[in-house]
Amino acid sequence: MLTKRIIPCLDIKDGRTVKGTNFVNLRDAGDPVELGAEYALQGADELVFLDITATVEERKTLIDLVRRVAHTINIPFCVGGGIGSVSDVSKLLNAGADKVSINSSAVRNPGLINELALEFGSQCIVVAIDTRYITLENGFQEHIVHTHGGRKPTELKTIEWAKEVEDRGAGEILLTSMDTDGTKAGFALELTAQISDNANIPIIASGGAGTMEHFYDVFTTGKADAGLAASIFHFKEIGIPELKYYLKGKGISMRI
């Protein structure tokens, strides 16, 4: 039976893993390859490496890092952050990444999704959507796509954008709720379920994981195909093995 996936996310700066809460108090947390390998050993189903820097010099460091990850780790991994062109994607996939995730560049130029899907296949194109529930000028409240780490609102309604990225050839959606991100109060269940119900591609839910029960909720009520988290894994608040045993015990299909 196809299992639900548990995905740790590693933030990368200058080729090193950084840990922090809400992007403050960033501190060095070691070699991403070692940390990724450790997560793989613990039973992570996939890894996401998110590059939170973007200068040219640092991109080269990222390519080297991707190559080292591919040499070491035998589970799928996705690389995101600052990817804006076919040539960016080509470099990362050639270096051994299994998937890439694009975000702001897809919002700026939605045709990029079609272009990448055609060139490399949908299976390796993940579109990341950062969303926030805001009050519009007309007084209505709406889930709206945000860019720039969730700071800048766009004109796009999240549910419509999710449908559009699928139609354009995205293979998966990484949905991060900026409302729940960092709160440890649970994933955005209602929105995740609504998007998953409308989509025929997998939804990776992100933002808000604080307890093991939150993962249970996002796989049941939230109808997510995968759950992603960063700090609770990095700070060892929840161990991946105990999380997977807990979920399996509650009847969620897990690879153990």
Next chain:
Amino acid sequence: MYALERIGVAYELSDDANTIRSAERIIFPGVGEASTAMRSLRENGLDKLIPTLKQPFLGTCVGMQLLCKSSEENNTDCLGVFDVPVLKFPQIKGFKVPQTGWNDIYSYGCELTEGLAEHSYVYYNHGYYAPLCDYTVAKTEYMLEYSAMLQKDNFFAAQFHSEISGDVGQKIFENFLKIQ
């Protein structure tokens, strides 16, 4: 490639008939779309060569589908090593296509799965499948039961991505490298 480097095996990436004919063993990975892949095999004459090869041969993912008789993906005639058509997954509510993620394999019947626990998990990413047939040597299930692995003589094939299927995938490669 990286999977082979991880277990320290020398390899060469090639589309040259002579190189392929003289290789000790061959891995035929595949991503992408069936008709485009078949066209490039025909351009290099590899469509005629591959079915005649005698050394251990492993096709994975689209590589497995190309070894079958045909694919519903753009109605493509394939290599015909395995006399079975590749079909498109049906549309069933609650099952997303392509299947993306880890699923189990069982009912083993070839050397590649030696030493694996029944119901080991491997990583899939595919929208087409080979039905159960005489060549099925491992089964899996998504919407319906179908072939996770096929074998006929020296030809082995796996629908999943063994190169990123953790220790299970690595074991399958190691077993393949032991075949004489």
